[in-house]
Amino acid sequence: MTVAVRSTRRAAPRKPSTQSMWRRELARGKSVLIGVIAAVVLVIIWYLLTLPGGLIQPLFLPPPQGVATQFITMLSEPYLGSTLWGHAIASLGVVLEAWALGGIIGIPLGIAVAWWKRARWIVWPLFQLIRPVPPLAWIPLAIVWLGIGDVARVAVVFVAALVPWVMNSIEAVRSIDPLLVSAARTLGASEPQILMRVVVRTGLPTILAGARIALGNAWTTLVAAEMLAATAGLGFVALNASRVLDLDTLLVAMGTIGILGAALSILISSAAQWIAPWAED
Amino acid sequence: MNTTVIKTGAPMREADMNDATPKMEIRGVSKTYTTRKSETYALETTDLSIGTGEFVTIVGPSGCGKSTLMMIAAGLEEPSTGEILVDGSPAGPAGPKRSVVFQRFALFPSETVAQNIGFGLSVAHVSKVERTERIKEQLTLMGLEQFRNSYPKELSGGMQQRVAIARALIVRPEILLMDEPFAALDAQTRTVMQEEVSRLHRRMQSTVFFITHSVEEAVYLADRVVVMSKRPGRIKKEISIPHDAPWRTGDIEDAMTYGDFNELRKEIWDLVREEITTH
Amino acid sequence: MTQIKSASSTRNRSVRVASQPFVYGAVTLLCVLAAWFLATDVLHLVGSSFLPSPVTVIATLFGLTVQPFAGATLMGHLGLSLARWALGVGAGILLGVLLGIVLAWLPPVRAAVTPIFEVLRYIPPFAWVPIAVLWLGASMSAQALVVFIAAFPPCVINTQLGVSTVDPILTNAARTLGAPPMTILRRVVVPVAAPSIFTGARIAVSNGWMALVGAELIVGKEGLGFLIAQGQFNGDVAMIFVGIIVIGIVGTLIDFLIARAEVWTLPWKTDSK
Known part of the structure; x- marks a missing residue:
């Protein structure tokens, strides 16, 4: 998937565009207000459409208050073995484990591939072999080989996270200005010093961008993995709820997946800001 | 201020000027780039000596191989023939004996001004106490105290180049190599920086090898101007500038008011122009 | 000396990551294929219900x-x-x-x-x-x-x-x-x-x-x-x-x-x- 490195470009913040009669920027307060109104209107439409005898049957889309009630209930009452908290923690545990493992292996691998020829000859072809296959396609193999326990899920999510970790670590080394390496050398730095202090440190923002993509990929893949092989977790809840046509629970699971995904993304972005405050923005 | 601490290399004495061993010697150096299809002569066999405490500038048309010569002198590129001597012995790989100031600053973006300046000391495992002391001296010398904790991206071009110069000076190089250091700066900043480098050189008696494409800059700063031909580069002429030239104490704008300065400038410009217009 | 060489070629060697010599890639892949073949059909190290031989995979295909x-x-x-x-x-x-x-x-x-x-x-x-x-x-x-x-x-x-x-x-x-x-x-x-x-x-x-x-x-x-x-x-x-x-x-x-x-x-x- 070329997504890995390319998405860093997508993530680049927009340049503020100069004013033009065509697309006049709104004041910040005004645009927040419009956003809030739009969201409220959407919920009201949802509510009206799902009123008893309304246009949409609850089997197709349940009313918002039903979803909200179910959400609150699930926070305290177990559903399929644990509360919503329990399922969320199960999901987060697998994701963070696989994501961290991906970083521990992916960063040195990417740096090695970009820095040493020999490593590249061995690792790169294998990596290219694995890369085009969507991580999900490994799930059946992982289940056959590793069973339906945590290990299989961690393995699949790990593969999903590994690709951006490696790609961005490679990119981090590749995008180093050779002049910086020259400058370090004329100041007396040794090869290991150049690698650690100049190459890795300067490339840190790119690696951190990879970390963010890896976390997003991991979360996406985990949801699917939990639908195929799990006994807990939000994806497991979603699929089981849909099997018994329990749309309230299904929407609660989907919403929780979305909120946690957003929270992870925001967390890692602020962590990156904190770790590499010098990064070009 | 105690200038003996921050000076680069050995102090210049009269004896050094007459010393038979130059600070740096470029001996029989040439460079040919070989690709599978062709060979490109970048630099013809070149000999050049730079005395202790001397400020030598090289001017030439762009692409004449002067940057190649600089990279070889710094030890960052291998010559096809010849060798570089420092104090009479082979210089070896790049290192802090010959520190370089690059045109594009080459500051480490992830390090603060103080960390950038101290880079050469920390990789050499100089004690923290001494490091702090020497960084402080450089910050003072370059007027960078208030930026010590800033990152390079927060500084103007002129300030960034000050950091780069401080970073090159702190390791006490035998010779300071400067590769068109002011080419990326705006005109006013450049004038100020030229004057500062001139002042620094007079105060510290450092040995400097300086590449530029600006004839004024070359004449203004140098004890000796070396004119290079177009590619493949070779030394066309060397012109000594009087040690007591009156423009050395002012800035380059003042220098332009001196008749001698303008004559030298004209003479060198004519030499350079031949290289640009002839085929 | 090698140090100096690597300095000037830093850019080149990293750029080549994407388009690196085809040969080495092919050799590595052949090695993997050979190892796979050895482990399954020749030495029978793993069961076919765990990892089928490349021949079986091609036949299935x-x-x-x-x-x-x-x-x-x-x-x-x-x-x-x-x-x-x-x-x-x-x-x-x-x-x-x-x-x-x-x-x-x-x-x-x-x-x-x-x-x-x-x-x-x-x-x-x-x-x-x-x-x-x-x-x-x-x-x-x-x-x-x-x-x-x-x-x-x-x-x-x-x-x-x-x-x-x-x-x-x-x-x-x-x-x-x-x-x-x-x-x-x-x-x-x-x-x-x-x-x-x-x-x-x-x-x-x-x-x-x-x-x-x-x-x-x-x-x-x-x-x-x-x-x-x-x-x-x-x-x-x-x-x-x-x-x-x-x-x-x-x-x-x-x-x-x-x-x-x-x-x-x-x-x-x-x-x-």
């Missing part, structure tokens, strides 16, 4: 091209997968680009839509699989909807990004020359935004392929994802391998084709990689 499995041959499953994928990605790109342009050009719409879009964007495509099936049945359109959900956001984001980077000087210049809005859009905005739109389309295409495989794995009665799911269900590891190989090859081809398409349509954009 050819078997599937002639012998229908679950109602379709390999080509049939591939065709169905591609059709769902094309439907979802096509709709995603079309609507995504349109919405992207609207969001970039009409700030009130942007203010209204962006918060909702941002919230929904964080729900992964696979989380939509159950509800897509409830809405549309385990059909072509349910799978296509999941593909669409995966393909739509990158198109919106990149189109909006591309359009908003159009220099207002250009649009103003066009306006002073008397160009009507649609002409400005077509002749000024779209050419400038095109590379960014293509980036979005590329991400959409590979995201869509990934989503399709996942959706077919989770529900469905045909397609490549279904094939590997059945392989797992029946303990037929060779079939899982066949599915993975075909999915990988098709994914690579798709990515390659859109990269070519970008070069054809935007020849002025040199850094197409």
